[in-house]
Amino acid sequence: MMSVAPADIVLRSAGTPLRPIAAYGINGGFFYGSDLLSVAILNDHPVNGVQGAYGSGWFNAKYPRGTLVWDGASGTMSVQVVSSGDDLSVTDRGHYWAQGGISMNLQHEDLWQATAATEHLPYADEQRMRSGLVYDGDGKLWLIVTPSRCTAEAFRTAILETVPGEEREGIFLDGDGSSQMNAEEAVLTGDSRPVVQMIAVAGGS
Numbered sequence: 001m002m003s004v005a006p007a008d009i010v011l012r013s014a015g016t017p018l019r020p021i022a023a024y025g026i027n028g029g030f031f032y033g034s035d036l037l038s039v040a041i042l043n044d045h046p047v048n049g050v051q052g053a054y055g056s057g058w059f060n061a062k063y064p065r066g067t068l069v070w071d072g073a074s075g076t077m078s079v080q081v082v083s084s085g086d087d088l089s090v091t092d093r094g095h096y097w098a099q100g101g102i103s104m105n106l107q108h109e110d111l112w113q114a115t116a117a118t119e120h121l122p123y124a125d126e127q128r129m130r131s132g133l134v135y136d137g138d139g140k141l142w143l144i145v146t147p148s149r150c151t152a153e154a155f156r157t158a159i160l161e162t163v164p165g166e167e168r169e170g171i172f173l174d175g176d177g178s179s180q181m182n183a184e185e186a187v188l189t190g191d192s193r194p195v196v197q198m199i200a201v202a203g204g205s
Contacts, residue, residue: 002143006070011042014198018180026143026181028197029100030174036196037061039100041085044093059084065119066103066171068133072096077135101171129179130155136165145181147188
């Protein structure tokens with residue numbers, strides 16, 4: 001787990017495994033080939049192309065999905081279920097980021113599995129490496145990757161047991177071989193596959 005300030009997050013394209021990239025951070029959203037299938041937008045600019053282009057990061061492909069949004073103008077975070085950047089509710093279109101994934105519903109034990117199924121969480125019941133993005137009511141953000149294989153439910157339970165803070169909420173990110181982390185204390189390489197998008201930390205801290 002890496003604890004970061006949301007203002008220090010930079011969503012960026014990658015196109016390589018994370019290890020050679022000179023930045024701390026973790027893998028981002030779902031992708032196929034070189035197309036990004038999850039929202040990844042920084043200040044109204046999708047990280048992998050232009051607004052409205054397929055694979056750019058402007059869309060959550062096929063399904064509305066849980067998207068973690070940092071509203072820089074108000075300093076708040078939320079999970080919004082959207083299909084594209086057009087659907088995002090933010091105060092200032094020039095000062096926010098939005099990272100798509102699958103809703104964890106950490107506050108709603110009775111809802112999370114049905115929601116995850118509606119949002120088509122891949123391989124939920126299989127033993128896979130997992131990644132996630134979680135925030136709390138005090139505005140702290142955690143970048144989380146597990147190198148051990150587990151089900152989505154086990155990963156979510158571990159987050160509830162180990163991530164401190166109140167009013168936590170978050171999203172599942174792409175997992176399995178894409179679960180990669182660059183940090184001073186740990187480097188997790190997944191299966192060293194290239195990933196299309198990275199959630200990076202500005203300034204290398």
